Amino acid sequence: MTRYVTTIDLRRCVGCQTCTAACKHANATPPGIQWRRVLDLETGEFPDVRRTFLPMACMHCGNPPCEEVCPTKATTKRADGLVAIDYDLCIGCANCVMACPYDARSIVHASHYAYGDQPL
Amino acid sequence: MGSVEGVTAFTRLVEHIEKYSPEWAEGICDVPAANIRRIAHEYLEAASVGATTVIDGVTLPLRPVAVILGKSVNNGWGAFECCWARTMLAVLVGALENPGGTLGTTVRLNRPHDNRHKSVLPGEDGFMAQKFNATDKANWAVKPTGRNMHKTLVPIVGNTAWSQALGPTQLAWMFQREQPAGSNMPQPTLPDVWFIYRTNPAISFWETQTLVKTIATFPFTVAFAYTVDETNYMADLLLPEATDLESVQMIRVGGTKFMEQFWDHKGVALRQPAVAAQGDTRDFTWITNELARRTGLLEQYNEAINRGAAGVSPLKGANYDFSLDPKGEHAPEVVWDAVCRAATTVLSEGRETLDLSWFKEHGFYTVPMSRLEWYLSPTMEKQGLRYELPYQERLLRVGRELRNRLHENKMAWWDEQLSEYAALPEWHDVPGRWDAALVNAGAKVEDFPLWLLASKSMQYHAGGNVGIELMREVSQNIRGHAGVIMNAKTAARYGIADGDRIEVRSHIGATYGAAVLAQGIRPDTLVILGQFDHWAQPYAKDLDMPSLNTIAPMSLELTDATGSGADIVKVQVRKIAEATA
Ligand code: SF4
Numbered sequence: 001m002t003r004y005v006t007t008i009d010l011r012r013c014v015g016c017q018t019c020t021a022a023c024k025h026a027n028a029t030p031p032g033i034q035w036r037r038v039l040d041l042e043t044g045e046f047p048d049v050r051r052t053f054l055p056m057a058c059m060h061c062g063n064p065p066c067e068e069v070c071p072t073k074a075t076t077k078r079a080d081g082l083v084a085i086d087y088d089l090c091i092g093c094a095n096c097v098m099a100c101p102y103d104a105r106s107i108v109h110a111s112h113y114a115y116g117d118q119p120l
Numbered sequence: 121m122g123s124v125e126g127v128t129a130f131t132r133l134v135e136h137i138e139k140y141s142p143e144w145a146e147g148i149c150d151v152p153a154a155n156i157r158r159i160a161h162e163y164l165e166a167a168s169v170g171a172t173t174v175i176d177g178v179t180l181p182l183r184p185v186a187v188i189l190g191k192s193v194n195n196g197w198g199a200f201e202c203c204w205a206r207t208m209l210a211v212l213v214g215a216l217e218n219p220g221g222t223l224g225t226t227v228r229l230n231r232p233h234d235n236r237h238k239s240v241l242p243g244e245d246g247f248m249a250q251k252f253n254a255t256d257k258a259n260w261a262v263k264p265t266g267r268n269m270h271k272t273l274v275p276i277v278g279n280t281a282w283s284q285a286l287g288p289t290q291l292a293w294m295f296q297r298e299q300p301a302g303s304n305m306p307q308p309t310l311p312d313v314w315f316i317y318r319t320n321p322a323i324s325f326w327e328t329q330t331l332v333k334t335i336a337t338f339p340f341t342v343a344f345a346y347t348v349d350e351t352n353y354m355a356d357l358l359l360p361e362a363t364d365l366e367s368v369q370m371i372r373v374g375g376t377k378f379m380e381q382f383w384d385h386k387g388v389a390l391r392q393p394a395v396a397a398q399g400d401t402r403d404f405t406w407i408t409n410e411l412a413r414r415t416g417l418l419e420q421y422n423e424a425i426n427r428g429a430a431g432v433s434p435l436k437g438a439n440y441d442f443s444l445d446p447k448g449e450h451a452p453e454v455v456w457d458a459v460c461r462a463a464t465t466v467l468s469e470g471r472e473t474l475d476l477s478w479f480k481e482h483g484f485y486t487v488p489m490s491r492l493e494w495y496l497s498p499t500m501e502k503q504g505l506r507y508e509l510p511y512q513e514r515l516l517r518v519g520r521e522l523r524n525r526l527h528e529n530k531m532a533w534w535d536e537q538l539s540e541y542a543a544l545p546e547w548h549d550v551p552g553r554w555d556a557a558l559v560n561a562g563a564k565v566e567d568f569p570l571w572l573l574a575s576k577s578m579q580y581h582a583g584g585n586v587g588i589e590l591m592r593e594v595s596q597n598i599r600g601h602a603g604v605i606m607n608a609k610t611a612a613r614y615g616i617a618d619g620d621r622i623e624v625r626s627h628i629g630a631t632y633g634a635a636v637l638a639q640g641i642r643p644d645t646l647v648i649l650g651q652f653d654h655w656a657q658p659y660a661k662d663l664d665m666p667s668l669n670t671i672a673p674m675s676l677e678l679t680d681a682t683g684s685g686a687d688i689v690k691v692q693v694r695k696i697a698e699a700t701a
C-alpha cells in the first residue's frame with residue numbers, strides 16, 4: 001500500500017511563503033490560522049548573520065503525539081500514513097495543539113472573517 | 121593594407137582592474153580583504169571550469185555559479201558598475217547563458233518577446249545587433265518623441281513599448297514640474313486624455329505627494345478599475361472592469377522568458393470566470409470591443425487582434441487562418457475562440473486545432489520544449505557571435521556620440537549621466553552623490569546620517585495583493601514586513617526597542633512605522649519592505665505601512681544614464697511611542 005510522508009528540503013526553501021498562502025487558499029482557513037507556516041529566523045550577530053527558513057506543517061509523524069493525547073480518537077494515523085482529524089469526534093480540548101512539536105495544530109473557538117465581522 | 125597593434129579585451133580588463141585590489145576595496149566597504157579573496161576562490165572552485173553536461177545530445181559547459189544582486193544596487197547610480205561586475209564574473213568562468221550560470225545574469229532581449237533566441241542576429245561589427253536609438257547626427261531625435269525623452273537621452277533602451285519601463289520613466293514626471301537648468305527642450309504638455317489600466321502610478325514613484333498634485337492637474341483621466349485605488353481616485357471616467365476570476369483571457373504558460381529557465385513545456389492557459397462578474401463590471405475584452413466600436417476604430421482593432429495583439433499567436437499564419445472579419449463586431453467569446461484555435465495550431469505545428477469549448481473543459485495546452493532553449497550561448501555560437509564583454513567599445517562610442525549631439529544643442533545638464541558610457545567602468549563615489557544632493561537641496565548631511573532602502577517581498581508588498589487580507593496575513597510571517605527593519609545595536613543607541621513606533625524623516629518628509637530590530641542589516645541602514653503609501657485602496661489604506669516613496673525625492677542628479685534612480689534616501693530616525701503590547 002502507498003504510504004505518505006512529508007518531506008521538506010531546507011536547502012531549497014527561499015521563504016516565499018507561497019505554500020502558506022496556497023494552503024490557506026485551498027483550505028479556506030480563517031484569519032490567523034495557518035496549517036503551513038514558514039518561520040523566518042535570524043541567527044548570529046552583525047556582520048556574521050544567517051537567515052533560515054523553516055516550514056512548519058504537519059509532518060504526519062510516524063508515531064504522532066497528537067494521536068496519543070487525543071481522548072476521543074478524533075485524531076488517528078491512517079494505514080496510508082496520513083494523520084487525519086474526524087471533526088465530528090473532536091471536542092475542542094486542544095490537547096493536540098499542546099502536544100504537536102511542530103506547532104502544526106490550531107484550534108478555532110469562534111468565527112471571524114477576513115473583512116469585518118460578517119462574511120462578505 | 122597597413123597593420124595596427126592592439127591588445128585583447130581581456131588584457132585591457134586585467135590592466136584596468138589591477139588598481140581595484142581586495143585591499144583597496146576593504147578601504148571603502150566593510151568587507152575584509154581576506155573575505156573577498158576567500159569568496160573569489162570559492163566562486164572559482166564552484167564554477168568547475170572544464171566541466172560539461174549534455175542536453176538533448178548537445179555538449180554544453182556546466183558552470184554552477186551565479187552572483188545575484190539584491191534590490192537597490194541594480195537601479196540608479198552604481199547599478200551600471202554592479203551589473204557589469206556581476207555579468208563579468210559570469211563571463212570570466214564561462215557561466216553566462218550556460219547551464220548552471222543563469223541565476224540573475226540572464227540576458228534580457230525584448231523582441232520578439234516570446235523567443236529571445238530570434239533576437240540573436242549578427243550586427244555590423246560582429247556583435248549581436250542591437251536596436252539602439254540613433255546617436256548619429258543625421259538620425260538623433262533632437263526633439264523628444266515622448267515626455268520621458270527615452271529616444272533622445274537613452275540610446276540603449278531602444279524605442280519599443282518597453283522602452284519607457286526600461287528607461288527614464290520619472291523624467292516625464294520631473295519635467296512636468298521643472299525643466300533642468302539650461303534645458304532647451306520643449307516644455308512637456310499635460311496629456312489630453314490619460315488612460316490607466318491595472319497600474320497605480322500615484323504611489324509608484326518617489327515624492328508621492330507632488331506626483332499626486334501633478335496627476336490632479338491632468339484635464340481628463342480614464343481608468344479601468346475593479347477597486348478604488350490612489351490613481352483612479354482622481355479619474356474623470358471610471359470603467360468598471362471584471363477581475364481575472366470573472367473574465368476570459370488566454371495567457372501563456374511555461375516557456376522561458378528572461379528569468380524563468382525551468383520549464384520543460386510551453387503553451388497556453390485559459391483564464392475563465394470562476395464566479396459571475398459583480399455589479400456593473402464588464403469583461404475587459406467586452407470593454408475594448410465597445411471602445412473600438414464607439415470610437416470608429418473597429419477595423420484597426422480587429423486587424424490588431426489578427427496580428428496577435430491578444431497576446432498569443434497571430435490569427436493567420438502560413439498554413440492556417442482563423443482571422444476575424446476586420447469590418448465585423450465580434451463578441452469576446454468569438455475573439456477568444458479564434459485565439460484558442462490559432463494558439464494550438466501554432467504550438468502543435470499544425471497537428472491539432474482546439475477551440476474555446478475544449479479549453480473551458482481542459483484549461484491549458486502545452487507542448488514539450490528542449491532545455492536547450494534555456495540558454496542563449498549555443499545560439500550565439502551558431503551565429504558566430506560572442507558577448508560584448510569585457511570591453512564595451514560600442515557603449516563608449518554611443519556615449520561619445522550622444523555627448524556630441526547634446527553639446528551641439530547646448531545641453532550640458534546630462535553630462536554627469538554620460539560618464540556611465542564607459543568601455544570599462546571606473547569606481548566612483550556613489551554614496552557621495554546622495555550627500556551632494558542633500559547639500560544642493562539646502563539640507564545638512566549630518567542631519568541625515570542613515571540610509572533608508574526599500575526592498576521587495578515578492579508577491580506581498582505590491583499591486584492588488586496588498587488589499588487582500590490573506591496576503592497581508594501571510595506577509596506578516598516575513599521578517600520585517602511589519603515595519604522598518606533596523607540594526608539592533610543602532611536602535612539601542614537611539615533608545616529604540618523592537619516594536620516601538622518610529623519616525624523616519626528625510627529632507628522632504630516623514631514616514632512612520634514600527635521598528636523591527638535585526639542583526640542582518642548594516643548599522644547605518646534602515647529597510648522598508650514595500651514602498652507604497654496607500655491612502656485610497658480599500659483595506660490596504662488601513663494597514664499603516666511606512667513608505668519610502670513618500671520621503672524619497674525625485675531628482676535629476678540622482679538619476680543615472682539609463683534614466684533610472686534607486687530606492688534610496690538619507691534619513692534621520694526618532695522614537696515616537698513605545699511598542700504597544
Ligand atoms: S516558503 Fe514554502 S513554497 Fe516557498 S520555498 Fe519554502 S517551502 Fe517552498
Ligand code: SF4
Pocket residue numbers: 057058059060061064065066067083099100101102103104105
Ligand atoms: S504531532 Fe503535529 S506534526 Fe505530528 S502528526 Fe500530529 S499534527 Fe502532524
